[in-house]
Structures are given as C-alpha cells and as structure tokens.
Amino acid sequence: MGKARILIAEDEQNIVESLSFILKRAGFDVDTAADGTEALDRVRRLPFSALVLDIMLPGMNGFDVLRAIRSDQNLAALPVIVLTAKGQAGDRRMAEAIGASAFITKPFSNAEVVAHVSRLAGGVAGR
Amino acid sequence: MARNLTGLKIRALRRQRDLAQGELARRVGISASYLNLIELDKRAIAGGLVDRIAAELGVERSDLDGVAERRVVASLEEIAADPVIASGGDYPGPAEELVGRNPAWAALVLRLYQAWLDQNQAVLALADRLNRDPFLGDSVHRMLTNVTSIRAAAEILEADDALTPADRRRFLSIVAADAQKLSGTAHALLEFFNSAHMRVRSATPAEHVDAFILATDNYFPELEAVAADFLATGRTPDAAAEKLPAASRRFSAEATVAERPETRRFRLLKESLQPVVAQPIQALIQNHAALVSEESRTLATSALAAYAAAAVLMPYEPFLEAAERWRYDLDALSRLFGVSYEQAAHRLATLHRPGAEGVRFAFMRTDASGYVTKRLPLPRLSLPRYGNACPLWAIHAAFQNPGVSARGFGELPSGEQFLFFARAVEKRPSSAAAPRHLLSVMLACAVDDAGRVAYGDGIDLAKAMAPIGMICRLCPREVCGHRQEAPLIT
Incomplete structure (x- = not known):
C-alpha cells in the first residue's frame, strides 16, 4: 500500500516549506500548488487523499476551489482542510456550509495540522 | 409647521422693558385687547404696525418678524423627530414656546445636537475605517501569515532533533525572514495610526456656513460691487482666467476630459478673482457670529468666492432682467450666460437685492x-x-x-x-x-x-x-x- 498523497494549496512559500516538511515526516507524500486554479487542476488530474487549502489564494480563492470540488462528482468525497488567517466566525460558517471537512485558523500548531490530515486522509493513498 | 413667532417675541421684549401691555398698545395706536391677541399669536400682524411696535421696543423690524426663529423652530422639531433622540420620550410639544421665550436655550440645544451628531459621525467613521480599511485588513492578514510561518518553522526546529544541518539552516532562515517581514508590517501599522490618516473632519463647519448664508439672506452687496467693478474695467471672465499661471489653467487632456466646460470656466474665474475678492470676503466673515471655527471660515471663504464668480458670470441686473423675460427658464439662462444649469439655479437663489428682487x-x-x-x-x-x-x-x-x-x-x-x-x-x-x-x-x-x-x-x-x-x-x-x-x- 502506497503512502497517502496530500496536496497543499498555499501561496506563502515559507509556510509551504514547513507544512511539506512536517507532513512528509508524518509519512505522507506531498504535492503543492501556489494558486487556486492550479490546485483545482491538480486534484482533477491526480488522486489525492486530502487537500490542505488556504482561503486567501491569488486568483481563484479557496472558497471557490472548495465549491468547484464539491460540485464535481469525482471529487465530492475528497477531504478538504481549510486554512485561513481570518479566524472570524463568518469564514468558518462559510467553509462549513460549502463542505469543508476541517477548519484550521492561522497561526496553527504543526501537531494540529498533522492530526487533522491523519484523521481525514488515513494512511492510505487516494483514489 | 412653525407658527408665526412675532407675538411671542413682542411679549418677551415688552416684558424685558417693563412695559405694560396697555401702555405699548396706546403708544402704537391699538387697543390693549388687540395687542393681547397679537402677543398670543391669535392675530396676524400687518407691516406698518410691526414697524411701529419695533420702534417703540427699540429693535429692528427683522428682530420681530421671526424668520430666523422659524428656522430654529424647524431645526428643533427635526431634532425631536430624530428616532434616537425621540426614543422612549414623550413628544415635548411645539418648539415655538422655547424659541420665543428663551432663544439662547434653543440655540444651545441646537448646538448640542450638532455636536452630538458630529461625535456620532466621527465614531461611525472611525469604526468603519477600522473595519473596512483595506490597508488594515491586509496588514493583519500579512502579520498572521508571518506569525504562522514563524511558528511552524520554530516548532520544527524545536521538536526535531534529527534535522539535517541543511534543514536546520533552511528553517532558521525562514524564521529570520518572516520575523523581518513581521516587524516591517508592524512599523507600517504604527505609522498608519500615527499619521493624519485617522483625522476625522467635523460636519459642524458646514452647518455654520449654512447659518451664515441664511443670516445674510444669501445676498452680498459687497461682492456684487466687486463683480460690477471687475466688469466695468472691460475685463471678461475668460480673459481673466487666461492670465492665471499655467499650473492653475491645467490645460491637460486629463483635466479637460474630467471637467465640464462650464465647471472649468467657473473654477478658473473663481481663482483669477482671488486678488480682488480676498479683502471683501475677509471683511464679511471676520467676526461673524455664525462662523465660529477656522474650518467654517475656510468653507465660507470658498462659498463667497464662488458667489463672486457667479456674480461676474451672471451680473445682477442683466441676469434678473433675463430671468424675468425668460420666466426663470434655466435652460435659456444657462445658454444666455454660458453657465451650467446648477450655476444658473444657484444664482437665482441670490436675487435678493432690496428693491430689485427676483x-x-x-x-x-x-x-x-x-x-x-x-x-x-x-x-x-x-x-x-x-x-x-x-x-x-x-x-x-x-x-x-x-x-x-x-x-x-x-x-x-x-x-x-x-x-x-x-x-x-x-x-x-x-x-x-x-x-x-x-x-x-x-x-x-x-x-x-x-x-x-x-x-x-x-x-x-x-x-x-x-x-x-x-x-x-x-x-x-x-x-x-x-x-x-x-x-x-x-
């Protein structure tokens, strides 16, 4: 059985570096996308076990990416962990309403991210 | 709607002078009972009688006819209708009584309300600024992003003993870089709060200018005279504007595209009249009771400079004559005088010269x-x-x-x-x-x-x-x- 594959969609390169490092250490394969359009394109073409999705992405924002994923029959079950620097209740409600599997507010602890990803992606590879 | 306040004012002034109702009635040649009805505002009072009573009381006719007071009454009744002010309280009754008996208190209430309104607007503007300012929103977002990056890298450095030297250097440099960015953003925020960005302008000066213009009946013979002198020397509005420095004329394509020709003409004339109107305007606004702040005097100066420009573009007599002839048709007037609809309309509201009124x-x-x-x-x-x-x-x-x-x-x-x-x-x-x-x-x-x-x-x-x-x-x-x-x- 292969490693579970995680996509990190985040435009801040330094955060991507740290997230990739801790998820790889936790036993996942990691791929990255720097904007919303690229993220959507990646999950449509490749099998992932979970998507770690920032909301404030350039171009297509995280909410739009999440909506597109949930309206795509093939992707509807993909676990999506939403990251946001805005901790407001409105963002959280919006993320939950459009089908986020988990919601993490920045600044997060590494352990919190690993725990959510492990719970949702399990140890198995995606479709 | 406000009642006539003349009666209340007569009674108040008569009492101030310890003058019996019968005595004043005798002096102005009416019966005491008729004066009583006038004082109770149950009888309208005709022109000649107002003059006689004013003379006996030693005041001007304008002090009695109640025009200024009616404005105060209307403003007070609007205040009483303010949902926030009115909430929970009983309607205090007509404001004439207060204005007639105690005009100073009425003016105080009005000033208090304006000050309260100002403060309210300032609070709303500041709250709105803090909530919606894109710079603030963006700064907070950037700070959270930097903190997130520092925290994630620091946790890796702290927890992972097995880091390779290369990884250790990589995450240390992430911490250093994001700490640097964080301090830059914090400094920019500090600068933002220290700078003039947060100044709140008071709405009150505009109210003061309103009061000034109403008190002067929006007719300024001094400025009409300046305009007449200007035209008498054979100068034309457009020639005057051409003499302005190039920077004022702003002949750029951008200015031409963004400004209507009439607006531009008006603006240039207003600027070119500056040397001749500065002194008369100063005399008009100096020490005027309505203009209590520097800001209100600045606003009034601009309003009066616009008045003078309008008086040059639409000289009093020809404009009044044309207005009567074309029956106040603003399209005809704006074409005849080369001005905009609004400029012509505003000028019509200034044709108040005694003896030659529009x-x-x-x-x-x-x-x-x-x-x-x-x-x-x-x-x-x-x-x-x-x-x-x-x-x-x-x-x-x-x-x-x-x-x-x-x-x-x-x-x-x-x-x-x-x-x-x-x-x-x-x-x-x-x-x-x-x-x-x-x-x-x-x-x-x-x-x-x-x-x-x-x-x-x-x-x-x-x-x-x-x-x-x-x-x-x-x-x-x-x-x-x-x-x-x-x-x-x-």
Whole structure:
C-alpha cells in the first residue's frame, strides 16, 4: 500500500516549506500548488487523499476551489482542510456550509495540522 | 409647521422693558385687547404696525418678524423627530414656546445636537475605517501569515532533533525572514495610526456656513460691487482666467476630459478673482457670529468666492432682467450666460437685492441616495437638514429621467403651497470607464410666484396639487403610500 498523497494549496512559500516538511515526516507524500486554479487542476488530474487549502489564494480563492470540488462528482468525497488567517466566525460558517471537512485558523500548531490530515486522509493513498 | 413667532417675541421684549401691555398698545395706536391677541399669536400682524411696535421696543423690524426663529423652530422639531433622540420620550410639544421665550436655550440645544451628531459621525467613521480599511485588513492578514510561518518553522526546529544541518539552516532562515517581514508590517501599522490618516473632519463647519448664508439672506452687496467693478474695467471672465499661471489653467487632456466646460470656466474665474475678492470676503466673515471655527471660515471663504464668480458670470441686473423675460427658464439662462444649469439655479437663489428682487427660491441639491449636499430654505419652506426629504418631492423624481425637468405643485400639511422643479445633472462628464455621477438640483417657490415661472406652465393647479410633507417623521398625513416611518405626532 502506497503512502497517502496530500496536496497543499498555499501561496506563502515559507509556510509551504514547513507544512511539506512536517507532513512528509508524518509519512505522507506531498504535492503543492501556489494558486487556486492550479490546485483545482491538480486534484482533477491526480488522486489525492486530502487537500490542505488556504482561503486567501491569488486568483481563484479557496472558497471557490472548495465549491468547484464539491460540485464535481469525482471529487465530492475528497477531504478538504481549510486554512485561513481570518479566524472570524463568518469564514468558518462559510467553509462549513460549502463542505469543508476541517477548519484550521492561522497561526496553527504543526501537531494540529498533522492530526487533522491523519484523521481525514488515513494512511492510505487516494483514489 | 412653525407658527408665526412675532407675538411671542413682542411679549418677551415688552416684558424685558417693563412695559405694560396697555401702555405699548396706546403708544402704537391699538387697543390693549388687540395687542393681547397679537402677543398670543391669535392675530396676524400687518407691516406698518410691526414697524411701529419695533420702534417703540427699540429693535429692528427683522428682530420681530421671526424668520430666523422659524428656522430654529424647524431645526428643533427635526431634532425631536430624530428616532434616537425621540426614543422612549414623550413628544415635548411645539418648539415655538422655547424659541420665543428663551432663544439662547434653543440655540444651545441646537448646538448640542450638532455636536452630538458630529461625535456620532466621527465614531461611525472611525469604526468603519477600522473595519473596512483595506490597508488594515491586509496588514493583519500579512502579520498572521508571518506569525504562522514563524511558528511552524520554530516548532520544527524545536521538536526535531534529527534535522539535517541543511534543514536546520533552511528553517532558521525562514524564521529570520518572516520575523523581518513581521516587524516591517508592524512599523507600517504604527505609522498608519500615527499619521493624519485617522483625522476625522467635523460636519459642524458646514452647518455654520449654512447659518451664515441664511443670516445674510444669501445676498452680498459687497461682492456684487466687486463683480460690477471687475466688469466695468472691460475685463471678461475668460480673459481673466487666461492670465492665471499655467499650473492653475491645467490645460491637460486629463483635466479637460474630467471637467465640464462650464465647471472649468467657473473654477478658473473663481481663482483669477482671488486678488480682488480676498479683502471683501475677509471683511464679511471676520467676526461673524455664525462662523465660529477656522474650518467654517475656510468653507465660507470658498462659498463667497464662488458667489463672486457667479456674480461676474451672471451680473445682477442683466441676469434678473433675463430671468424675468425668460420666466426663470434655466435652460435659456444657462445658454444666455454660458453657465451650467446648477450655476444658473444657484444664482437665482441670490436675487435678493432690496428693491430689485427676483422670485424667492429655496435651493436644494442631493445625490442619488437622498443625501443633501446643499440647501437654502425659504422662510415658509424648511428643507430637511438631518433626514431625507419627502419622497414625493421633485428632487427625487428628477433622477428617473436625468437631464429632464421634473416639476409639480405640492401642499405642505400647514396648507402652504409651492411649485417645485428639479433636474438631475451630471456632476462630471460621463466616460466609458466611470458610472454617471448625478446630482439633483431643485428650486421651489411659493405658489403665488408660480405664474412668473415657466416651470408652472400647463399644470392644472387644482388637480396637480400633491399632498406632501417635509420628512416622514414630521408629517401628519396618515394616508400616504410613500410613508417609511411612523409620524412622531399623531
């Protein structure tokens, strides 16, 4: 059985570096996308076990990416962990309403991210 | 609607002078019982008698006729109708009594309300600024992003003993770089709060200028004289403007595209008149009781400079003559004098020279949201200061068909009847890139003067007299499909 594959969609390169490092250490394969359009394109073409999705992405924002994923029959079950620097209740409600599997507010602890990803992606590879 | 306050004022002044009612009546040649009715405002008082009473009391006629007080009454009643002020309290009754008996207290209440309104607006503006300022929102987002990166890298450095030297260097450099960014953002925020960005301008100076213009009847013989002298030397408005430094003339394509020709002409003339109007304007505003702050004097200076420019472009006698001849048709007047519709309309509201007066007009200007940006009321027609005008006024209908006059007759609950006519005009020329910026300009005159005004032509007065109000909360008309708020007084 292969490693579970995680996509990190985040435009801040330094955060991507740290997230990739801790998820790889936790036993996942990691791929990255720097904007919303690229993220959507990646999950449509490749099998992932979970998507770690920032909301404030350039171009297509995280909410739009999440909506597109949930309206795509093939992707509807993909676990999506939403990251946001805005901790407001409105963002959280919006993320939950459009089908986020988990919601993490920045600044997060590494352990919190690993725990959510492990719970949702399990140890198995995606479709 | 305000009652006539003359009687109350006569009584107050008579008492101040320890003069018995019978004695004053005898001196002015009327019976004591008639004077009593006048003092109780149960009898109207005719012109000659007002002069005799004023002379006996040692005051000017204008001190008795109550025009200024009626404005204060109208403002106080608007305050009483403010939902926040009125909430929970009983309606305090008509304001005439307070204004008539104790004008200083009435003025104090008015000033207090304006100060409160100012503070409220400042708080709202600051809250709005903090909530919505894109710089603040972006800064907070950037700080959280930097903190997130520092925290994640620091946790890796702290927890992972097995880091390779290369990884250790990589995450240390991430911490250093993001700490640097974080401090940059924090400094920028500090600068933002220290800078003039957060200054809140008070709304009160505009109110003071309103009061100044009303107190002077919006007619300034000194500035009319400056304009006449200017024209008498054979100078023309456009030639004067050409003498301005190139920087003022702003002949760039950008300025030409963004400004209407009439606006540009007016602006250049206003600037070029500066040397000749500065001194007379200074004399007018210096020590005027209404202009209590530096800001209000600055605003009044600009308003008076505009008055002088209007007086040059539309000289008093020829403009009055043309207005009478063309029956106040603003299109005709704007073409004859090369001015905009709004400039001509505003000039009409200044034709108050004793002995050579034009039709008396109230002037009002709003944007599409109903926000009042300029107002010159008439003694019998209050214009809303703090709330939105009755939706039946022509000033709103004008937005339905920009560039075309909306007009109509309206009767206030007091029974006073007026002709209203308004037009939505473009503040700036439209362009493909920007939405149209429309303002509605309205004039109103008493129905008795409507025969002199072309805008009243062809309307069947009896059928077209619409029942209107001033603002919903002060309007007692129970049956009105346009009502938005319950009346304060029922």
